[in-house]
Amino acid sequence: MFYIHCPYCAEQRSEEEFHCMGQAHIQRPENPEAASDREWGEYLFFRDNPRGLHQEMWVHAAGCRKFFNVARNTVSYEIFETYRMGEQTSVTAGTTAHGREGQVEQVHKVRRVRA
């Protein structure tokens, strides 16, 4: 069991209260009528499955029931940051690349921002 920081409840809550809802920041083609079959198909069905840093949508299902974004490591399960819908992540492959120390720094930075 681990804890996830809900950006709406503004506190750490048990992972049991959350559900993962798939890849975040997927943009709907602005004009679906004009989209090619390939563009539309990729929007609907194709998702990234990276090893390492990944941005996902999660929902605080048993809590406030809001969707939010999570930047996490798919190998170590470490969560770098959680942020609200409509916001952009401050975590990039660069900020997580300098190993364990860089990641810890990043997490502390995020906690300060959220506090």
Added chain:
Amino acid sequence: MSNVAIFEQRAADTIAAESPLHYSLHRHAVSAQGADPKEGSAVAMDERAFLGHLIVRGTAGVLRAAIKQVVGIALPETACGLNVEGGKSIQWLSPDEWLVILPPGEEFATENALRQALGDNAYAVVNVSGGQTVLTLSGPSAHEVLMKSTPCDVHPHAFPVGRGVSTVFAKTTVLLRRPDAKHWELVIRRSFADYLYRWLLDAGEEYGITTKHTENKDNNNE
């Protein structure tokens, strides 16, 4: 006033009413006499039946003044806040959603008054009184019963009076609240009421849990 159909859901006092825990309390009540005479009872469970429950949705900016004027309590605007005053309470559920709990019979008039006060703003008021009920746990071991049932931290430092959360509880969802230092409140769904009641009896057995059976429809156990 918004153009929606609302009606008085509460039956007349002449009609017998049954709370979601009517049969649970009948069949499985544990009175204080049943508790271990030496150990006594370290946790008591009671239902606060037939209260008025309103879900109010909208932004804090829209609701703030109307809630204060109609309900008479300030809207808790910080996350997981719970304001209690004079038998009424308002709990923060989400950045745009609150639960108002009122003494029995006040919900219809309050809903009407809120709609009047909110006018043409974007908001929603839904009377959910029939869909849920309130259980209280009290006694020195109440928090230990909770610790067996929920991942939520119920230590007094982590869960002070005036805090309320929606969380996982015995595989269902409840609203867990601390209206005062002596009581824990669980707002539970009608369909899970009997299950949770039995779960709590089981979890509280080692503390000599007792239940109250309040027949009186107007008794809100204040």
